Amino acid sequence: MRKKITELKASEERIERVEQALPKREEEANRPAQENAIMAEIGRIISSTLNIEEVYESFAKEAQKLIPFDRISINLINLEDGTVIVAYVSGLDIPARRLGDIYLLKDSATERIRGNPLSLLIQPETREELESKFPKFMPHFQAGLRSMMAIPLISRDTVIGILHLQSAKTKAYTDKDLRLAERIASQIAGAIANAQLFAQRKRAEEALQASEEKYRLLVQNSNDAIFIAQDGVIKFPNLKTEELLGYSAAELAETPFVNHIHPDDRSMVAERHKKRLGGQKLPSTYSFRVINRVDEELWVEINAVSILWEARPATLNFLRDITEKKKLEAQFLQAQKMEAVGTLAGGIAHDFNNLLMGIQGHTSLMMLDMVPTHRHYKMLKCVEEQVKSGADLTWQLLSFARGGKNEFKPTDLNAIIKKSSTMFGRAKKEISILQSLQQDLWPVEVDRGQIEQVLLNLYVNAWQAMPSGGSLCLETKNVVLDENYVRPFNAKPGNYVKTSVTDTGVGMDEKTRKRIFEPFFTTKEMGRGTGLGLATVYGIITGHGGFINVYSQKGHGATFTIYLPASEKKVEKEKKTSAQLLKGTETILLVDDEEVVVNVSRMLLEAMGYKVFMARSGQEALGVYKARKEEINLVIMDMIMPGMGGENAIDILKR
Numbered sequence: 001m002r003k004k005i006t007e008l009k010a011s012e013e014r015i016e017r018v019e020q021a022l023p024k025r026e027e028e029a030n031r032p033a034q035e036n037a038i039m040a041e042i043g044r045i046i047s048s049t050l051n052i053e054e055v056y057e058s059f060a061k062e063a064q065k066l067i068p069f070d071r072i073s074i075n076l077i078n079l080e081d082g083t084v085i086v087a088y089v090s091g092l093d094i095p096a097r098r099l100g101d102i103y104l105l106k107d108s109a110t111e112r113i114r115g116n117p118l119s120l121l122i123q124p125e126t127r128e129e130l131e132s133k134f135p136k137f138m139p140h141f142q143a144g145l146r147s148m149m150a151i152p153l154i155s156r157d158t159v160i161g162i163l164h165l166q167s168a169k170t171k172a173y174t175d176k177d178l179r180l181a182e183r184i185a186s187q188i189a190g191a192i193a194n195a196q197l198f199a200q201r202k203r204a205e206e207a208l209q210a211s212e213e214k215y216r217l218l219v220q221n222s223n224d225a226i227f228i229a230q231d232g233v234i235k236f237p238n239l240k241t242e243e244l245l246g247y248s249a250a251e252l253a254e255t256p257f258v259n260h261i262h263p264d265d266r267s268m269v270a271e272r273h274k275k276r277l278g279g280q281k282l283p284s285t286y287s288f289r290v291i292n293r294v295d296e297e298l299w300v301e302i303n304a305v306s307i308l309w310e311a312r313p314a315t316l317n318f319l320r321d322i323t324e325k326k327k328l329e330a331q332f333l334q335a336q337k338m339e340a341v342g343t344l345a346g347g348i349a350h351d352f353n354n355l356l357m358g359i360q361g362h363t364s365l366m367m368l369d370m371v372p373t374h375r376h377y378k379m380l381k382c383v384e385e386q387v388k389s390g391a392d393l394t395w396q397l398l399s400f401a402r403g404g405k406n407e408f409k410p411t412d413l414n415a416i417i418k419k420s421s422t423m424f425g426r427a428k429k430e431i432s433i434l435q436s437l438q439q440d441l442w443p444v445e446v447d448r449g450q451i452e453q454v455l456l457n458l459y460v461n462a463w464q465a466m467p468s469g470g471s472l473c474l475e476t477k478n479v480v481l482d483e484n485y486v487r488p489f490n491a492k493p494g495n496y497v498k499t500s501v502t503d504t505g506v507g508m509d510e511k512t513r514k515r516i517f518e519p520f521f522t523t524k525e526m527g528r529g530t531g532l533g534l535a536t537v538y539g540i541i542t543g544h545g546g547f548i549n550v551y552s553q554k555g556h557g558a559t560f561t562i563y564l565p566a567s568e569k570k571v572e573k574e575k576k577t578s579a580q581l582l583k584g585t586e587t588i589l590l591v592d593d594e595e596v597v598v599n600v601s602r603m604l605l606e607a608m609g610y611k612v613f614m615a616r617s618g619q620e621a622l623g624v625y626k627a628r629k630e631e632i633n634l635v636i637m638d639m640i641m642p643g644m645g646g647e648n649a650i651d652i653l654k655r
C-alpha cells in the first residue's frame with residue numbers, strides 16, 4: 001500500500017513534472033511558428049516603406065521579440081571614404097558609438113568582420129578574457145554588456161555593415177540565437193541595400209535635373225537662335241528661334257524649314273544642309289535671308305554642325321540675326337563708294353572748269369568787240385550758252401565732290417522749306433504739299449543757296465515720280481543721334497535737324513535704290529535726266545557734315561531723310577545783294593598759276609576798266625607787290641598754287 005502510494009506519488013510527481021513541462025514544450029513547439037510570424041512581420045515592415053529610418057525602428061521592435069537585447073546597433077560601411085557610420089542604435093549608451101557617429105573602418109572590429117564575414121558570438125567569462133580576445137569590444141563591456149553578437153550585413157556578396165545585438169546578461173545567447181540573428185540580418189541587409197540604391201538613383205536624378213536645368217538656361221537665354229534641323233523641319237527650337245521666326249515650336253515642327261528661307265536663298269541653303277548631312281566638309285558659317293511670320297526679310301548668319309539626334313543624322317544650328325549689321329555695312333560701303341566717285345568726279349570737274357573758263361573768257365572778249373549784227377555774233381552767243389551748260393554740269397559735279405564752295409550761316413531750315421515749297425507748289429499745282437514742321441527747330445549752319453538746291457532737286461524728283469499727281473510731305477524734327485546710328489555715315493553723334501521729303505510716287509526697287517546717289521545714274525529716258533540731281537544733293541549734304549538716307553519700296557513712294565548737324569548759333573537774317581555789273585578803275589594784282597585762268601581774268605578785268613598786274617606764283621606776287629605797293633588797290637589770289645601757296649603769300653603781304 002505504502003509502495004503504491006509512493007508509486008502514485010511518484011507518478012503524480014511525474015505527471016506534475018510532465019504537466020509543468022507541458023507548457024514549455026508547447027511553447028517550444030510553437031516557437032518556429034512564432035519566429036516565422038515575426039520574420040514575416042519584419043519582411044512586411046521592410047517592404048512597406050523606403051524610409052530606412054522608420055524600418056530600423058520597427059525592425060528593432062520585432063527583433064526584440066525574437067532575441068531580447070539591451071543594445072542594438074546597425075553600423076554601415078562607407079567604402080568611398082573608409083569610414084563607418086552608426087546608422088541606428090538603441091539601448092545602453094556607448095561613447096563614440098552614438099547615432100550618427102562616424103569612425104574609421106581601419107583597425108575597427110567592423111573591418112575585422114568585413115575581412116572574414118562570419119558572425120561572432122562573444123560571451124567572455126572575465127574582463128581579461130575579452131581584453132585579450134576582443135579588445136575592440138571593451139567599451140561595450142564597460143557599458144555593462146556581457147553577451148554580444150556581431151553579424152555581418154551582406155548584400156550581393158559584399159559586407160555593407162554590421163548588426164550588433166547585445167545583452168547585459170552573461171551567456172545570454174546560444175548558437176541558435178546567432179543563426180536567428182543571421183536570418184534577420186540578411187533581411188535588413190536587403191532593405192538597406194535597396195534604400196542605398198534608391199538614394200543613389202535619386203541623387204543621380206537630382207544631379208541630372210540640375211545639369212538639365214543649366215543647359216536649359218544656357219540654350220533658352222541665348223541671344224542666338226538654336227535649333228536642330230532634321231527631316232526638313234526645325235526641331236527643339238529655343239525661345240530665340242521662335243521669336244526670330246515668329247512661329248511656335250509646334251508650328252516649326254510642322255513647316256518645312258525651307259519655307260522660312262528667302263526664295264532666292266532657298267536652294268543654296270537646302271543644298272548645303274543636304275551636303276552637311278551627307279558628311280561633306282563645308283565652311284560652318286554663312287549668311288542668308290529668312291522671312292519671318294510677318295513677312296519681314298531678315299539677314300541671318302548660320303553656324304551649323306552635323307550631329308546625331310535621336311540616333312539619326314541631323315544638324316545643330318546657331319542662327320544670328322545680322323540684319324542691322326548688314327544694313328550698317330551696306331551704308332558704310334555706299335559712303336565709301338560715293339567718296340571714291342566724288343574724288344574722281346571732282347578731279348575731272350576742276351580741270352574741265354578751267355578749260356571752260358578759257359573758252360568763256362575768250363568768247364566774251366570777242367563779243368565785247370563786236371556789234372550784235374556781226375555775222376559771228378550769234379554763233380558766239382551759242383558757244384557761250386554751251387559753255388554755260390558745261391559750267392552748270394561741272395558746278396554740279398563739283399558740288400557733288402566737295403559740296404561746292406560754301407558760305408555757311410546759322411539758318412532756320414523751316415524758313416527755307418517754306419520758301420522753296422511755296423515756290424515749287426506754285427509751279428506744280430497738281431501736287432499737294434503737306435508740312436509738318438517742328439516748332440523751335442534747332443538752327444543749322446548751312447549754305448542757304450545749296451540747301452535750296454538740295455530741296456528743289458528732291459521736289460523735282462518727287463514730282464517726276466508722281467506723273468499723275470500726288471502729295472509731297474515735308475517734315476522737320478530735332479533729333480539726337482547716338483554713336484551707333486551715325487557710325488556708318490562717318491558722322492559725329494549729337495544733335496541733328498532731320499528733314500524728310502516723302503512722296504506718294506512710283507517708288508523704286510532695291511537695285512535702283514542702291515545706285516541713286518551715283519553721278520549720272522538715272523532711270524529717266526535720254527535727255528530727261530542727267531542723273532546728277534541726287535549726286536549733287538549727296539555732295540552738298542556731306543559737305544555740310546550731314547548725311548542722307550532713303551527709304552522706298554516699288555509702288556509705295558519714297559522718303560528722303562536728311563540729317564544736318566544742329567548749331568548753337570543764332571539764326572542770321574538774309575541780306576539782299578544787288579545784281580548789277582560793277583565797273584571800276586582801280587589797280588588789281590592777279591595771282592594764279594593757271595595760264596588760261598590768269599589771261600582770261602586779266603582781259604575781263606581790263607575790259608571792265610581795271611588796271612591789272614599779273615603774277616604766276618606767291619613768290620612773284622610778293623615781288624610785284626613790293627615794286628607797285630602804292631598803286632595796287634586789290635589782290636586776287638588763287639589759294640592753291642605750287643611753291644608758296646596763296647594763304648602764305650597773303651600773310652606776308654599783309655605784313
Ligand SMILES: Nc1ncnc2c1ncn2[C@@H]1O[C@H](COP(=O)(O)OP(=O)(O)OP(=O)(O)O)[C@@H](O)[C@H]1O
Pocket residue numbers: 457461462465503505506507508512516517521522523524528529530531532533534535557558
Ligand atoms: N522720289 C523718287 N521716287 C522714285 N525714284 C526716284 C526718286 N528720286 C530719285 N529717284 C530715282 O533716282 C534716280 C536718280 O535721281 P537723280 O535725281 O540723281 O537723277 P535724275 O532725276 O534721273 O536726273 P537729274 O536729277 O539729273 O535730272 C532717278 O532716275 C530715279 O530713278
Ligand SMILES: [Mg+2]
Pocket residue numbers: 457460461529532533534
Ligand atoms: Mg533728279
